[in-house]
Amino acid sequence: MKVTFIIKKAAKRYDTESTATIYIRLRNGRQLDSVAPTQLSINPNLWDEKAECVKTKAVCNEDLRTGINEEIRKLKTYVEKSFHTEKESVDKEWLKLTLDRYYHPEKYFTPEEIVIKPTFGELFDSFLEKHPLSEVRKKNFRVVKRALLRYELYVRETKRGQKGFVLDIDTVTPETLRDMWDFFENEYQYYELYPSIYEAIPEKRTPQPRGKNTLIDCFSRIRTFFLWCLDNNLTANRPFDKFPIEECKYGTPVYINLEERDKIFNADLSATPQLEIQRDIFIFQTLIGCRVSDLYRMTKLNVVNEAIEYIPKKTKEGNPVTVRVPLNDKAKEILERYKDHEGKLLPFISEQKYNEAIKKIFKLSGVDRIVTILDPLTRDEVKKPLYEVASSHLARRTFIGNIYKKVKDPNLVSALSGHKEGSKAFRRYRDIDEEMKKDLVKLLD
Template identity: 25%
Template sequence: MTIKVIVKKDSNGNPRLSRKGETTIYVRYQHNSKVADFQACKIAPKSIEFVEVRGKLEIMEPYIKQRVKGRLDAIENIDLVKRDIKAAVNRLIAKGIEPMPKIVKREFEAGFVQDSEEELRPMIKEVFRDYINAQSHAGVAKGTLKQYNSTLNHIESFHKSEGFEYAIDQADLNYYDALVSYLKVTHKGITKESTVGKNIKTLKSMLRWARSRGYEVHPDVDLKAFKVAKSTKKVYYLTEEEVSRLLDAELSDNHKLSRVRDRFVFNCYVGLRVGDLNRLNIKHIQTIEREGKKVKLIEAITEKQKKRGFIPLKPIPLSILEKYDYSLPNISDQKYNMYLKELLKKVEIDRAIEIAPGEFEPLYSLVTSHLAVKTFITLCHKWGIPTKHVASITGKTEKVINEYYYAVSDEDLIDVMLFNNQ
C-alpha cells in the first residue's frame, strides 16, 4: 500500500492544464498494483515543486513553492485528502475488508463518518483518560501519572498520524505492531527498547483495567507477542572508592557542585526515590537504642507504594543530613542531572562504559540521579544486606532489583574467581 502526490500529464509529459491554465494535484492510492486517484486541489504548474526522477517530473514535498498565493490552503487540502484516505483504509481493515482502491474510494466518498454503531464504541483515548483519572484518585505517585499521560500523548499522536480513532476492542496485534513502529521510527525516533517497552506496559495495564470494568478488550493483549520490550543494557554504578572520591573532592569554591555532591552521595547510602528524597525532613528521622547505642534512622511512608520504610543511617549520610539541618538541597531534575555530569567530570570519574558492542562512553556522560539508587543497591549486596531488605528500603520488588538494578561488582567477581577457591 502506497500513497503519493501526483499530477496527470499530457502527451508531451507536461502537467495537464485546464482552460484557466491550472493543473489538478491528485493523491494516488495504490494497493496490489491497482490505483485510485483523489483530487486534492488546482494550482498553476509553475507554483508546484517538481523534481526530475529518471527523466520524468515528479512532485516533491512540500508540494507548493514558497511565497505562492494560496500555498497553505493547497498544502492543507493535500494533507487532508491523505489523512482521509488512511482513515478509509483503516475503517475497511477494522471491518475485515481488504482495502482495494475502488473500495477505498467508495469508503472515502461516503463522507468519512463512522456509522452510528462505531460511534458508540468506546475509543482508546477516552478509556485511557478514565484510567488515568481512576489511578489519580487511587493515590498513584505523580511521576507514574506523568508516565501515563506521556503514553496517552504518544497514542493520540499515533492515531492522528493514522487518520483514524481506534476503539478499545481494536487494540490487537496489528495495532501493537503499528504503534511500536510509530514510536521507533516516526514519533521522535524513540531508540531505547526500554522506553518503547514502558509505553507498551502502560497500554497493557490500561487495557486490562478496562476489561476488569466491563469493556470489551481484544484477546490479543494476553498473547506473548503483545510483549513489553526490556532493556538488556549493562547496569553501571559507582564503586565505594568513587563515592569516597566524590566525598573528598575539594569543592569549597563551587557552592552549586558541593550541594549536588552532598545530595547525590547521601542517596548512594540510602537509595530513596526522587520524590521521597525531596520530601525528606527532620520529622522523618527517628532515634532508637540498639545494643546500648543510639541509632538514627529514616522512617517514612514511600510516595509510590504507600508503605512504611525504615533506613538505618550510616555515619556518612547522617553527617550530610546534619550539615543541612535535616533538609537536603532541593534541585530540579533537569538541572540536577546536568550538574551531576559536570561534577563527575570534574572529579575525573571517567571510566569507560560499553553501552553497545564496541561503543563506549565515559561514566560522567551517562550519570543521572538514578545512578545513586543503582549504586546503593550494588553496595548493599557488597555489604551483605539481603535482597529482601533492600527491596523493603527501596520499595522495589526483588525481581525488579535483580533484573534492572543489581550489578555484580568487579571487585567481588575478581575475589570469587581468583582468591576464594585457592
C-alpha cells in the same frame, strides 16, 4: 465461540460490477452454527476469504476498503460482547436479532436508554481514576495517553481515506498496534512535519527518539489499559493476544565503589559553591538509596531517631511500607551542614539541573573510569567515562550495589532500598563485582 465473515457468491474473472452480501457466521462448538446477512456488500473479487476483509492489495476506492474493514471489526466486537453478556439466551434466531439491534437500536431502547459510547480518551481517563496507580505511574500513563491521541490525529492527517479515523477500544487490532509502534518510534520526526498535531496535544518537551525499552514500557502500559477495560466489561477486544511484547533488556548496573564515592565527597569544589551543595545532596542520596522523587519530597520531619523514614512514592498505593534507613556519620555530617535550611530537607534544585550538576561534579572530581553500558536507542554496548553516564539514579544504584556486594541478600537490601520483596531488579546485581567473581574462581584452586 467463533465469529467469522463470509460471502456466498463466487468470484468471476473480470467481473468488477456485481456485488455480494457479506454474511456473519456464529459458531459455538456443535451447539450452534448460525448465519445472518449484514448490511455490507462487496464485489467478490475484492474479498479475502482467509483474512475476512477487503484484500490489502485490491485495486479499489480506499474509503470503501477502510469503511468495510472497520465496520467488520465493529460488528465482530459487538456480536462477541453481546454473546458473552447473553450467553444463556443464545439460540438460532439470536444472531439475526442481535444484528437488527445493532442496526436499529431505536427499536429496542428508548432515547434515554441509549448510552453514548465513551471516547478512547474518556475511557483512559476513567482507567486512571479508578485503577489503583501511584501518582508517578499516573504521570507516565498520561504521557502515553497524549501520544495515543496524537496518533489518532496523525492517522487522520496522513492516511488516505481515514480523515474521520477515531481510536476505538473495540476496533484496535494487532495491525493497529504495529502502526502505533511505528508512530511512537518515529514521533520525534513528526514534530516539525505536522505542527498542528502538537499544538492540539502538546508536551512540555519536544518528542525525543524512543529506545526499545521505552517503547516496551509504553506498550506494556497500553496493554494494562486494555486488560482493565476487558476486566470491567468495557470491551471484548483482545488485540494484544497476537501482539507479543518483549521484555526490556538492561545492561549490568553501573555504580561507583566506596573509594570513588569518597573521592567525590572529599573533592575541593569551593570554586563552584552551587556544585558543592549538589555534591553533598548526591552523596547523601548514595547513603540512603532512595529514588530522586522520594528524596525531593523529604523534609526534616523525615529524620526520625537518627534515621530517614519515608514511604516510597512508586509503591505507595500498592504496598505502603515505611522504609527506615539509619544515618551513618557521613549522612549526619551532611545534614548538619544544612541544618539551617528551611523547607525541604536539603537545598534541592530541579531534577534536570541536578542531573546536569552530577555529571560536572564527577568530571571535576576526576571520577572518569570507562564503563560499558547499553545504548538506549541501539541496544548496542558502548564505552563511556563515568561522568557522561552519571545521574541521580546512579546514586541509588551505588547504595544498592555496595550493600549487595557485602551481604548478597536481595531481601535485606530491599528493606533499605524500598524495592518490593523478590524484585527482578536484583537479578542485574548478581554479576556486578569483579572481586566476587575472583573469590568464586579461587574455590577451584
